[in-house]
Every structure is written in C-alpha cells, then in structure tokens.
Amino acid sequence: MNIVVCVKYVPDAQSDRTFNESDNTTDRVGVDGLLSELDEYAVEEALKLVEAGEGEVTVVTVGPDQAADALKKALQMGADKAVHVKDDAIHGSDAVATSLVLAEAIKKIGSPDLVITGMASTDGTMSVVPAMLAERLGLPQVTFASELSIDGSTVTIRRDGDAASETIVATLPALVSVTDQINEPRFPSFKGIMAAKKKPVEEWALADLGVDASQVGLEAAWSKVESFTKRPPREQGQIVTDDGDGGTKLAEFLYAQKFV
Amino acid sequence: MFELSKDHEDFRRVVRDFAQAEVEPHIAQWTREHHFPTDLVPKMGDLGLFGLVVPEEFGGAGADFTSLCVAIEELGRVDQSIGITLSAGVGLGINPILTYGSQAQKEQWLPDLVAGRALAGFGLTEPDAGSDAAATRTKARLDGDQWVVDGAKAFITNSGTDITSVVTVTARTGTLDDGRPEISAIMIPSGTTGFTVEPAYDKLGWHVSDTHGLTFAGCRVPADNLLGERGQGFKQFLKTLDDGRIAISALALGCIERMLAETTAYAKTRTAFGRPIGVNQGVAFPIADLAVMAEAARNLTYKAAWLKDEHEAGRRTSSEVKQAASIAKLYSTEAANTATRIATQVFGGNGFMEEYPVARFHRDAKILEIGEGTSEVQRMVIARHLGLPAA
Numbered sequence: 001m002n003i004v005v006c007v008k009y010v011p012d013a014q015s016d017r018t019f020n021e022s023d024n025t026t027d028r029v030g031v032d033g034l035l036s037e038l039d040e041y042a043v044e045e046a047l048k049l050v051e052a053g054e055g056e057v058t059v060v061t062v063g064p065d066q067a068a069d070a071l072k073k074a075l076q077m078g079a080d081k082a083v084h085v086k087d088d089a090i091h092g093s094d095a096v097a098t099s100l101v102l103a104e105a106i107k108k109i110g111s112p113d114l115v116i117t118g119m120a121s122t123d124g125t126m127s128v129v130p131a132m133l134a135e136r137l138g139l140p141q142v143t144f145a146s147e148l149s150i151d152g153s154t155v156t157i158r159r160d161g162d163a164a165s166e167t168i169v170a171t172l173p174a175l176v177s178v179t180d181q182i183n184e185p186r187f188p189s190f191k192g193i194m195a196a197k198k199k200p201v202e203e204w205a206l207a208d209l210g211v212d213a214s215q216v217g218l219e220a221a222w223s224k225v226e227s228f229t230k231r232p233p234r235e236q237g238q239i240v241t242d243d244g245d246g247g248t249k250l251a252e253f254l255y256a257q258k259f260v
Numbered sequence: 261m262f263e264l265s266k267d268h269e270d271f272r273r274v275v276r277d278f279a280q281a282e283v284e285p286h287i288a289q290w291t292r293e294h295h296f297p298t299d300l301v302p303k304m305g306d307l308g309l310f311g312l313v314v315p316e317e318f319g320g321a322g323a324d325f326t327s328l329c330v331a332i333e334e335l336g337r338v339d340q341s342i343g344i345t346l347s348a349g350v351g352l353g354i355n356p357i358l359t360y361g362s363q364a365q366k367e368q369w370l371p372d373l374v375a376g377r378a379l380a381g382f383g384l385t386e387p388d389a390g391s392d393a394a395a396t397r398t399k400a401r402l403d404g405d406q407w408v409v410d411g412a413k414a415f416i417t418n419s420g421t422d423i424t425s426v427v428t429v430t431a432r433t434g435t436l437d438d439g440r441p442e443i444s445a446i447m448i449p450s451g452t453t454g455f456t457v458e459p460a461y462d463k464l465g466w467h468v469s470d471t472h473g474l475t476f477a478g479c480r481v482p483a484d485n486l487l488g489e490r491g492q493g494f495k496q497f498l499k500t501l502d503d504g505r506i507a508i509s510a511l512a513l514g515c516i517e518r519m520l521a522e523t524t525a526y527a528k529t530r531t532a533f534g535r536p537i538g539v540n541q542g543v544a545f546p547i548a549d550l551a552v553m554a555e556a557a558r559n560l561t562y563k564a565a566w567l568k569d570e571h572e573a574g575r576r577t578s579s580e581v582k583q584a585a586s587i588a589k590l591y592s593t594e595a596a597n598t599a600t601r602i603a604t605q606v607f608g609g610n611g612f613m614e615e616y617p618v619a620r621f622h623r624d625a626k627i628l629e630i631g632e633g634t635s636e637v638q639r640m641v642i643a644r645h646l647g648l649p650a651a
Contacts (some may be wrong), residue, residue: 187278187295189309193270210325 001055001150003046004112005075006102006133007039009067010123017123023218024225025092026123028064035070038118040077040185041178047078048117048183053150056080058109062090062101068201075196076188082199083109087206090095092218095124099132101216103211108138114155115175119144130177140170146181263323264326266439272330273613279338280305284473287339292621294460296470298422298562300342301349305376309346314358317368325503325572328566329510333561335403336514337521340624341468343514344631346467347507348417350374352586355503356428356445360488360496366445368424381419383429383474383625384497386412393430393494398476400431400446406480413474415631420457420472427474430493435636443493447485453479454479465623502582504632505589506568512592512628516557518605519596520550522618537606546602550604553595560588567618582644590638600625 011017012032020027027092034045046057055097059074060083061067071082085105093101107196115137120127134141145157155174160181188196212218240249254260264272279500282303290297290558304310314320321327328350336343354373357365357380366471373379389395398411409431413419419427424431426449434442448455458473488496524547527538537543564584570576604611644650 029571072270187281187307189306190271190312190327191273192308193267193274194321194323197267226366256267 001053001113003037003049003055003057003108003116004040004106005046005057005059005074005079006071006106006115006117006129007043007059007061008036008118008123009033009061009063009070010036010121013037013122018064018230019225019228023092024228025231026080028066031067033069035073036118038115038117038120038122038123038180039055039070039074039130041180041182042116042118043079044183044185045178046114047186049114049148049150050153053079055113058112060085060102060105060109060235062086062093062098064091070195071201073188075199075201076192078188078192079080082201084201084203085104085205085209087205087213087216089206089213089217092224094221094223095126095128095132095217096222097216097220099129099136100205101130101209101211102133104211105204106133108204108209111173113172114150115139115173117175117177119177119179127177128174129199135173137175141177142168142170142174142175143177144179145176146179148176148178148182188238216255261278262559264330266328268327271327272334272538274307275309276337277332278303279342280307281507283335283338283342287559287617287620288614290468291339291341292614294467295349296421297342298466301345301379301421301423303344308347309595310354310376311374312632313350314354314370314374317474318358318366319374324565324569325506325559326562328567329506329561332507332510333514333517336511337518338514339468340511340515340621340628341452341466343511344469345418347504347511348381349379351504351507352382352500353418356382356487356496356500357447359499360445361622362484362485365487365638369447373616374424378423378425379418379421380415380429382500383413383419383427385414385416387414387473393497394440396430396432396441396443398429398431400433402483403480405436405483407485409446409448409476409481412477413476415461416428416472416474418470419474421470422556424457424470426450426508427455428487430497430573431495432641433490436491443497445487445493445496446481447487448476448481449485450477452479452481455569456623464626465620466627467623471574478559482519485597499578501632503568504583505585505638506561506564508544508628509564509588509592509641510634511559511584512589512596512625513554513557514629515596515625516550516592518553518621519599519618520547522604522616523550523606543606547606549644550602551597554598557588557595560584560591564588569639579645582645583642585634586638586641586645589641590635593625594635596625596628 012034015032018027050057057079057080059079062085117130131141142157144159146160147158149156153172156169308321311320312323316322331342332347339590400407400409426445426447428445430443432441433444454477456475461471498614527543527615530537567576567581603618604622607618610616
C-alpha cells in the first residue's frame with residue numbers, strides 16, 4: 001500500500017508566535033518551527049500500515065525553505081521519501097490554494113492508495129484542507145478518524161463525536177484525516193536520524209505542477225487577515241480580602257464568570 | 261571545533277523530547293516511591309540509546325561516543341537517575357561484553373541489551389575494595405569446566421532490576437609470581453544458584469536508579485563465562501572506567517544546565533520586595549557563575565569525548581583520553597555540586613521542598629564526585645600524568 005501523508009511546518013506553539021507586520025501573514029521565519037504535532041499522528045498511522053504490510057510512505061509539504069525540517073522529522077520517524085513544494089508565489093496562500101497545490105503534487109507523486117492528513121494544523125487550525133483536498137482528488141473523504149483499519153479494498157474508521165461514535169467505511173483509494181487519539185507517535189531513533197539523511201527529498205516549484213502563480217498566494221486568497229493586535233498581557237487577578245465573607249465572595253465571582 | 265555536528269544536535273532534540281514526554285511527567289512519583297521504571301528501558305532501547313556505540317551486527321547504530329554523551333547529558337537534565345541508568349547500562353553493562361567478549365558471548369547477550377529488553381551490571385567495588393582493585397576478595401576457582409565464585413560486591417548499578425540478565429564481576433582467580441592477585445572478569449547470569457541480589461540500598465540520592473549489593477556463595481557458572489583473558493580483569497576494568505568518567509562528566513553537565521535553566525526562570529518570576537529577585541546582584545551573579553560552569557563543563561566533556569572518538573580512530577593516544585577524562589570528570593562533578601548548592605539558595609525555602617526539582621538534583625549531585633573514581637582519585641590520575649612522583 002502506498003500512502004501519501006500531507007504535513008505542515010508550523011511555528012512552535014511553545015514560543016512566541018506572531019504575524020508579519022508587512023502583510024499580516026503568519027511569521028514562519030522569525031520563530032522556531034517544527035512538524036505540526038497533529039501531523040505526527042498521520043505519519044505514525046501511515047508507518048504502522050506500511051510496516052504491517054508493504055509499500056511506501058511519501059510525505060509532502062507546501063512551505064518555505066524551513067519547512068524542510070518538517071519533512072526531515074517525518075523521514076527520521078521512518079517515511080521513505082519526501083516532496084517539498086516551494087515557490088515564492090505560494091506565500092500567503094489560503095486553504096483553497098494550499099489544497100490545490102497539494103492535490104497537484106499528490107497527482108504527480110502517483111496514485112496513492114491512501115492519503116492521510118492530520119485533523120488540523122496547529123497554527124491555522126482550520127481543519128478544511130483535508131476536505132478540500134479529497135474533493136480536488138475525487139476521493140472519498142473520511143475525516144477525524146480515531147481508529148483506522150484496512151481490509152482489502154476498504155478503509156474503516158471510527159469517528160468520535162459528542163453524542164455518538166460513528167463507524168465509517170470507504171473504498172480505497174481514499175483520504176483520511178486522523179485525530180490525536182489514533183496512536184502514539186514514535187520518537188525518531190538514532191538510526192532513523194542517520195537513515196533520513198540518505199532518503200530522497202524532491203523539490204518542486206509551481207511550474208513543475210502546472211499550477212499558475214495567479215491561482216495561489218495572498219492575491220488569490222479568498223480571505224485574508226486585515227489587521228491583528230497582540231493579546232494584551234494578562235492583568236493582575238482580583239484579590240479578595242477575607243473579612244469573614246471570603247467564601248461568599250468567591251462563590252459570587254465563580255457564579256458571575258459562569259464557572260458554576 | 262566548538263560545535264557538535266548537525267546529526268548530534270538533531271539527536272539531542274529527539275532525546276530532549278523523549279525525556280520531556282516519557283520521564284518528566286513521572287519523575288516526582290518515581291522518586292518518591294524509589295521506583296525503577298522497568299517499562300522505560302525498552303523505550304530507551306527503541307530510541308537507540310543503548311546501542312549507540314554498538315556495531316550494527318548486534319543491533320546497534322555504530323555511532324560515536326560523543327552521541328552517547330549527548331544522550332546522557334539530555335536525560336541527565338531531566339533526571340540524573342535515568343541518566344546513570346543509561347550511562348551504566350552502556351558503559352558498565354554493554355561495553356565490557358562488546359570490548360572483551362567472544363563472538364558467542366556478544367551474540368548471546370548484546371541484542372537484548374541493545375534493545376532495552378535486558379540490562380547488565382558490572383561488579384567491581386566490594387565492601388573493602390573500590391579503586392584499590394587489587395584488594396579484591398571475591399574469589400573464583402575452576403572446578404572441572406565450571407567457575408565457582410564466592411564473595412561479595414557493593415553498589416552495583418542495574419544489578420537487580422526485573423530485566424537484569426547478567427552481571428560481570430571481577431574476582432581473584434589465582435596469585436601472580438610477584439604475589440599480587442590475578443584478577444579476571446566472570447559473567448554471572450541472573451538467577452544463577454548461589455548468586456543473591458541483596459535488597460536495594462537506602463541512598464542519599466539517585467532514588468530511581470537500581471543499586472544493590474551482591475553476594476556469591478558457591479555460585480557455579482560455565483568456564484566459558486570468563487570475559488576476556490584470564491588475569492586481564494584489572495586492566496580491562498581500568499579502560500572501562502576511563503570511558504565512564506567522560507559519561508559521568510556528561511551527566512554532571514546535564515545537572516549544571518538544568519540548575520542554570522531553573523534558577524534563571526525562577527529569578528525572573530519570583531518577586532520579593534516588589535521586584536523579581538534576579539534584580540539583586542546577590543542572586544544574579546551566582547546565576548552568571550552557573551552559566552560559566554555550564555560552558556566550561558560542556559567544553560571539557562565534549563573535548564574528552566572527541567579525544568576518545570579520535571583515539572578509537574587511531575589519531576590520539578589513550579593517555580591523552582585518560583587525562584582529559586579525569587580533568588572533565590573532576591571539574592564537571594565538583595561544579596555540579598556547586599551548582600545545586602547555588603540553585604537551592606536561589607530558590608530559598610522552595611529549594612528545600614520536593615515540589616521543585618532543585619531538591620532532587622541537590623541530593624543526586626553528591627554521588628557524581630564519588631562514583632567512577634572520587635575527585636581525589638581524579639586528582640591522583642591528573643598529578644601522575646604531570647609526572648609528579650607517585651607514592
């Protein structure tokens with residue numbers, strides 16, 4: 001089974017994330033970045049499927065130079081090869097354009113039996129690329145899988161909702177997005193780190209995919225960030241002096257905040 | 261020259277993430293309960309930690325010694341007991357077998373040790389013999405095709421875990437012409453009749469590390485269990501210690517770095533008299549000293565590790581490695597003790613509380629100046645290297 005996993009290089013949530021002052025896009029250069037943690041589950045699931053049978057795992061990302069780090073992490077974990085789509089024209093692309101570039105890249109990679117994505121990126125957290133991508137590729141979209149199994153030519157997933165858990169079956173090839181409940185992503189081993197250095201990473205530009213620059217980027221985006229303001233620093237909390245009625249005041253506060 | 265390679269740094273990040281995810285959330289409880297986390301060992305094996313310096317034919321990565329130091333340093337930042345579990349598991353458990361074992365011995369023991377399915381110990385220290393290895397009293401005599409071992413060992417790391425597979429011990433196997441004892445190394449598999457693992461020690465620190473006394477009473481193992489050449493046990497052991505000293509230096513480095521990180525963060529956020537305590541030079545200057553100690557310990561440790569790797573490649577002498585190892589171990593471990601003392605002081609009353617990690621590191625630091633040769637022994641080694649007359 002050949003699997004393509006879409007991964008994203010995102011600013012580290014542990015550090016101070018910000019936007020570029022010039023065009024209000026996410027600052028991906030001035031902050032430490034990494035493979036989106038939610039995508040690690042997708043990589044792990046693909047590796048498990050291939051290890052249980054045969055085939056190979058290709059990881060693909062659309063992003064600037066530094067996004068190669070996200071691919072490297074996936075290769076260190078065990079993916080077989082990687083594709084990095086980078087082009088200055090892509091800067092500022094929205095989810096619609098991103099899904100277009102990813103779809104064309106996946107077509108160029110070949111016809112995978114399965115496309116796996118994370119449930120959302122940890123920066124944009126829009127969760128729409130998997131659906132858009134399935135639509136563009138004409139694949140069944142099976143999203144938010146917290147369990148996945150393959151049986152011959154079908155994929156079965158469990159989707160946990162607030163009210164019910166659904167079991168969903170689709171024919172392969174298909175696109176599946178996975179949640180953080182599906183597995184426990186592995187750490188790259190030392191051997192994995194060394195092996196990753198020898199694995200092929202292809203770099204493609206928009207022209208290689210037949211995508212016109214006018215279809216992507218900030219200008220083509222259906223939506224864009226008009227302005228941003230930094231969250232104000234947290235203010236000092238309210239100090240209640242206990243004059244014998246501390247309990248009452250505390251209860252009033254919690255009630256007013258709708259905590260109780 | 262003053263930077264580790266990109267591969268080493270990539271690996272450092274993985275070990276750091278691993279330690280944060282697999283050790284940090286549990287360490288307070290493990291420490292409180294003096295619990296050795298057997299389940300963590302195979303996870304460390306999966307990461308490749310035990311097999312770093314082991315050739316690929318035995319399941320290892322065939323990497324350099326510097327990589328192992330990076331792993332010990334990073335584990336040591338999160339917890340010293342876990343760091344020593346790796347350091348001893350490789351340096352004392354795997355290394356003697358890898359270096360002196362026969363092909364059959366390597367094939368029998370190494371794959372499980374590398375995978376973290378098993379741990380091995382090395383028994384040298386005795387109640388009355390430490391660095392003075394010639395005072396070894398444990399005896400082994402050949403009876404037909406078996407060694408019969410009698411004696412006792414003290415302070416043996418990783419010797420009594422649920423997955424300990426074998427302990428190599430040094431024993432007198434005869435007397436040389438000049439009257440000195442002939443010392444050999446013999447492998448005793450766990451569970452051998454007559455081999456008793458005593459209850460775990462009640463230690464000042466390293467509460468999560470497994471340490472036991474061992475006794476041998478008429479303990480019989482096949483003659484083939486001799487590790488290396490008969491009569492070479494002492495020499496083999498000395499070489500094992502040189503590597504171990506660099507590893508302990510890496511462990512001490514992890515301790516210093518953690519103290520630097522903890523005190524820096526604390527001094528920025530803890531307020532007294534209406535301002536962060538880091539404003540006070542009485543607090544800021546000792547933290548500045550910690551940064552100097554970390555830098556010095558890092559340079560000495562990795563210089564020694566580099567020399568060892570160069571020595572393996574035939575470009576440096578063992579004497580250079582030995583001197584650098586002792587210098588690094590002496591400085592880093594004494595600095596680690598200064599660092600934990602400073603950190604506890606910066607934390608004030610909180611530094612005395614188990615709620616903060618500083619207290620645990622404070623307890624753990626002392627043994628660094630003792631194990632794998634005390635600070636005094638390091639000074640002795642260094643002084644002799646300088647050509648000063650020996651007693």
